[in-house]
Amino acid sequence: MNDYTSTNTIPESAKINLEKKGFLDIELDPSLDLFAEIERLKKEKKAVVLAHYYQEPDIQDVADYIGDSLGLAQQAEKTKADMIVFAGVHFMAETAKILNPSKKVVIPDLKAGCSLSDSCPPPLFKKFKEQHPDHVVVSYINCSAGIKALSDVICTSSNAKIIVESFPESQKIIFAPDKNLGAYINKVTGRNMLLWNGACMVHEIFSLEKITRLKVRHPNAKLIAHPECEDPILRIADYIGSTTGLLKFTQSDSASEYIVATETGILHQMMRASPGKTFIPAPPENNCACNDCPHMKLNTLEKIYLCMEYESPEILMDPELRSAAKIPIDRMLEISQKAGL
Numbered sequence: 001m002n003d004y005t006s007t008n009t010i011p012e013s014a015k016i017n018l019e020k021k022g023f024l025d026i027e028l029d030p031s032l033d034l035f036a037e038i039e040r041l042k043k044e045k046k047a048v049v050l051a052h053y054y055q056e057p058d059i060q061d062v063a064d065y066i067g068d069s070l071g072l073a074q075q076a077e078k079t080k081a082d083m084i085v086f087a088g089v090h091f092m093a094e095t096a097k098i099l100n101p102s103k104k105v106v107i108p109d110l111k112a113g114c115s116l117s118d119s120c121p122p123p124l125f126k127k128f129k130e131q132h133p134d135h136v137v138v139s140y141i142n143c144s145a146g147i148k149a150l151s152d153v154i155c156t157s158s159n160a161k162i163i164v165e166s167f168p169e170s171q172k173i174i175f176a177p178d179k180n181l182g183a184y185i186n187k188v189t190g191r192n193m194l195l196w197n198g199a200c201m202v203h204e205i206f207s208l209e210k211i212t213r214l215k216v217r218h219p220n221a222k223l224i225a226h227p228e229c230e231d232p233i234l235r236i237a238d239y240i241g242s243t244t245g246l247l248k249f250t251q252s253d254s255a256s257e258y259i260v261a262t263e264t265g266i267l268h269q270m271m272r273a274s275p276g277k278t279f280i281p282a283p284p285e286n287n288c289a290c291n292d293c294p295h296m297k298l299n300t301l302e303k304i305y306l307c308m309e310y311e312s313p314e315i316l317m318d319p320e321l322r323s324a325a326k327i328p329i330d331r332m333l334e335i336s337q338k339a340g341l
C-alpha cells in the first residue's frame, strides 16, 4: 500500500489551501493508476460516481452513471451508495445533497460553479418575486439552493415544457434564471412567462454566421442545439433538446453528420454511440474554446481520486434551506415520473 491509499487524513497544508483553491491540491505519485484507484475507492467506500455529459472523457469513462441534469437528479434520489461523488458543477452536487441529506456528497472542485446560476442572486430574485405576487415561480435547475427555496417547482431542459404545462394557461408564471430556455418554452407552449434575464456563457457564444457558413460546407449535416442557445441559433436548428435528447436524436436519426450546438463534452458519448457518424462542434464567436464550459472543465480525474480518498470537499448545507429547496425539486420529480420521464 502506498502513501496515498494508507490514510484519508487530509494533510494540514492541503486543509489550509482547500478553502482558497476549492480542491485538494495534493501531489500524486505519477505512476498511480487513477482508473484502478477510483474503482478500488468505489468499492471500499460504497461510492457512486455521477457525471454530467460535459465532463472530460476520462471522467465519463470512470462514471457509474452519465446523464443530463434530470437523469442525474433521478439517480441521486434513488442511489443506495453511502457516498455520492458528483462530477459536475456545484448546483448539481447541491441538488444531490438536498435529495440525500444523510449521505456524504463530495465534489472534485468546490469552485465548479455556473454562470447561469450566478446570474440570479437570491436577494435580487426575492425582490423581483415580491413585485409579482400573483405569479408562480418555475426555476431551471441551474440555480442555487437559495433560488430553489424561492421557487414553486424546478425544471430541467428535458422536462421544462411538461412542468410549465402542468399549470393552467391562465396561471401567471415567472421563469428563472435562463431567458433563452424561458423564451423557447414560451414559444413552444404559447405562454407568456416573465423571464429573469440570465444566460449561460457557453450557449450564448455560438456564432450564427459561422454556423451558417459551416452548413454551406456540410449541406447534409443537421444542426442540433441545446435550448440554452439564443433564439437565432434555435430558429435554424433541425432538433432542439437537452443533452440526453440530443444524444438520443443522433442515435435514432438517419443523418450521418451533425453540427452540435452545446458544450463539447457531449461529443464523447455521441461518437461512442454512433462511431460511423461525424460530429462537428458548433463554432463560437471568438477563436476561443468558449464552447468548453470552464466550470465543468475544472474537474479532473486527479481531483476525482483525491475527493474520494479524502472525502473532501464535501457539500454541506443549512438544514432549513435544504428542506425549503427540496419541496420544488420533489414536485419536479413527481411530475416527471407521471409523464414517464
Ligand code: 13P
Pocket: 067, 068, 069, 070, 142, 156, 157, 158, 200, 228, 241, 242, 243, 244
Ligand atoms: P441538461 O443537462 O439539462 O442538458 O443541461 C445542460 C447544462 O447546461 C447543464 O449545466
Ligand code: SF4
Pocket: 054, 089, 113, 114, 115, 116, 117, 142, 200, 201, 202, 203, 263, 293, 294, 295, 296
Ligand atoms: Fe452553467 Fe452553462 Fe456551464 Fe451548464 S454549460 S454549467 S449552464 S455555465
